[in-house]
Amino acid sequence: MRSQSDFLRDDYLREFDSFVPSLDGYGGKFKPFFGKLFSVGQIDYYAPISSGKQKHTEFRETNLFYKVYLHNETDAEKMVKKPVAVIDLKHIVPVPSAQAAPLAHESILNNDAYGSPSEKSKYLVLLRQELAWVNQNEExxxxxxxxxxxxxxxxxxxxxxxxxxxxxxxxxxxxxFSP
Known part of the structure; x- marks a missing residue:
């Protein structure tokens, strides 16, 4: 799992486009960005992954918008259940290669915004499942x-x-950008 350290946290790019997703999610939680998609010179591109919401059940999946379901669900269950996450490629973000940093599990375990130790463990399991889905669909x-x-x-x-x-x-x- 990778995220972008201070480059996105400081909202540098949001000064130029207000729709750039922030690394800081709601309530002090981090917004994960899974893996580098591609590079252009010294610039890496990342896509944010967002929590699935009920409204996403109505959205059509396209080559720019992906719904992430747990891989133990059947197609019929996917039709009626909200996705656990979504990836919207219209929000890919350029990040200088030198600014990319891994999202350490400790940063979640040490953050009270994620709740109890049990809730933190469940969240880490969910992130691993989302990452597995991303890896299966990476190409x-x-x-x-x-x-x-x-x-x-x-x-x-x-x-x-x-x-x-x-x-x-x-x-x-x-x-x-220069830090």
């Missing part, structure tokens, strides 16, 4: 993220760019 997620990045960087793809983060600007600002 198609990465391929679609690269396609999206390419479209966002070209003038001809305005209809896609207006639905995504401003990757052209954010990538330049990530290159300009």
């Amino acid at each position: 198609r997620i990465v391929e679609n993220a690269k396609i999206l990045h390419k479209k966002c960087m070209t003038i001809e793809s305005f209809h896609i760019r207006k639905r995504c983060l401003n990757l052209r600007l954010l990538e330049q600002k990530a290159r300009d």
